[in-house]
Amino acid sequence: xxxxxxxxxxxxxxxxxxxxxxxxxxxxxxxxxxxxxxxxxxxxxxxxxxxxxxxxxxxxxxxxxxxxxxxxxxxxxxxxxxxxxxxxxxxxxxxxxxxxxxxxxxxxxxxxxxxxxxx
Numbered sequence: 785x786x787x788x789x790x791x792x793x794x795x796x797x798x799x800x801x802x803x804x805x806x807x808x809x810x811x812x813x814x815x816x817x818x819x820x821x822x823x824x825x826x827x828x829x830x831x832x833x834x835x836x837x838x839x840x841x842x843x844x845x846x847x848x849x850x851x852x853x854x855x856x857x858x859x860x861x862x863x864x865x866x867x868x869x870x871x872x873x874x875x876x877x878x879x880x881x882x883x884x885x886x887x888x889x890x891x892x893x894x895x896x897x898x899x900x901x902x903x
Contacts, residue, residue: 791853812891
């Protein structure tokens with residue numbers, strides 16, 4: 785798959801909420817995932833643990849959106865947003881981020897997220 789095809793497929797799957805399919809179909813098993821603060825995890829197990837912790841921090845999920853990808857060479861980016869209420873927060877917020885992906889040999893090898901810290 786080309787970088788554009790991977791980007792389009794990732795958007796399609798994320799819009800359906802099929803995140804596990806994203807990982808299995810599009811990601812290299814040695815994926816590196818980097819958060820806004822510079823912390824990172826490696827591999828499917830690291831991503832699964834990070835996702836579990838994220839889900840446990842949310843009291844109520846109210847919706848999400850995924851924008852169109854912008855592709856340049858072996859990289860693409862896309863905007864994502866979620867309306868969520870975090871546990872202990874007084875109200876729901878719109879959580880917005882830019883996601884940047886690197887592709888090598890037809891698989892996503894790195895993802896990095898940029899966002900304003902909630903709160």
